[in-house]
Amino acid sequence: MxxxxxxxxxxxxxxxxxxxxxxxxxxxxxxxxxxxxxxxxxxxxxxxxxxxxxxxxxxxxxxxxxxxxxxxxxxxxxxxxxxxxxxxxxxxxxxxxxxxxxxxxxxxxxxxxxxxxxxxxxxxxxKEEKYFKGSCEIMSVPSGIGPNLQKIALKLKLKKVIEQKGDQYIIKTASTFRNYIITFRVGQHFEEFTKGLDNRRVKSLVTWEGNKLVCEQSGEKKNRGWAHWMEDDKLHLELYCDGEVCHQIFKKNMKD
Missing domain, CATH: 3.40.50.620 (HUPs)
Structure with a gap:
């Protein structure tokens, strides 16, 4: 003893x-x-x-x-x-x-x-983290994104990891072109810099709306934000800004 x-x-x-x-x-x-x-x-x-x-x-x-x-x-x-x-x-x-x-x-x-x-x-x-890998279905491209970046986005293969540590969420999006990490707590405002995306500083708030994790981003662009939700074994991400939408679907990769 x-x-x-x-x-x-x-x-x-x-x-x-x-x-x-x-x-x-x-x-x-x-x-x-x-x-x-x-x-x-x-x-x-x-x-x-x-x-x-x-x-x-x-x-x-x-x-x-x-x-x-x-x-x-x-x-x-x-x-x-x-x-x-x-x-x-x-x-x-x-x-x-x-x-x-x-x-x-x-x-x-x-x-x-x-x-x-x-x-x-x-x-x-x-070892038990859930990794999702999939292709991006572009429904429309938000304003401010140049034609060269549009072409790159159409060919990218993305990997996304969503991790929860207590009341803190960490969302990592990785590709051969750019990586992006966001850390937040549901219901708490935080300052976000969309580095590598459109390089803007916004004030973000993430909340639950039913089974969707929804983020509202306040800044120079109106009606801006995103939503994550699960359907069957697929993870959906919807990015929206000024009435335009980008929809991504991630399939679980069992090999990772």
Whole structure:
């Protein structure tokens, strides 16, 4: 039986991991060994938090690649995990704020008497994420989109991931041309920059309307927004602006 005076510790490493190396992994092992050798601590978890693209360090590769490399490197570990929260933030996040985020997350789990093995659960959850891949059916093209971009859009094959973490939703849309990530909480206004799309700053609000996840975007364009919903095994996305509509249908890809 563990002595009640033993202090549980979670190790957090922030950095670019550009790319991850054996020493990054070794520092976790060294830190755990040192702490536990004192007899005062038990390390229960290690968290890697790669910095986001907004850090803009010279030579920094895209966060999604660094994140995936780190996850592959730690996949066999039963106590070290990689978290995407920092990479999904639209602006650079100070280390103190990152530490505070994980402290509050762990504190909340403890207050809820969460006995789940968070490392194994996080890795299992990644393997069970639902990926949708499909073609885009263009019903009409919103104004402001040039003819060259229209041609590219017609040929793109998109991959979409929708992930929920507590009350936070993360929608990732990836293609060989451009990637786009949006993070939000239902019922809360947030500022959105449609980087790589039409590069506009809008104020967005996402709500549930029946079985549809609907977003209203306020800005210089009128009647702008989108809606996601499921029908059978297909994910539908409708983008609308100034009375024009773009409809995309994603089919679940069982191979991913």
């Amino acid at each position: 563990e002595h009640p005076s033993i202090i549980k510790v979670v190790l957090l490493a922030c950095g670019s991991f550009n790319p991850i190396t054996n020493m990054h992994l070794r520092m976790f092992e060294l830190a755990r060994d040192h702490l536990e050798d004192t007899g005062k601590y038990r390390v229960v978890k290690g968290i890697m938090s790669p910095v986001g693209d907004a850090y803009k360090k010279k030579g920094l590769i895209e966060a999604r690649h660094r994140l995936e490399m780190a996850r592959l490197a730690t996949d066999s570990s039963d106590w070290i995990t990689v978290d995407s929260w920092e990479t999904l933030q639209p602006e650079w996040v100070e280390t103190a704020r990152v530490a505070r985020h994980y402290y509050e997350e762990l504190l909340s789990a403890e207050q809820n008497n969460d006995d789940v093995d968070t490392v194994k659960y996080a890795k299992k959850r990644r």
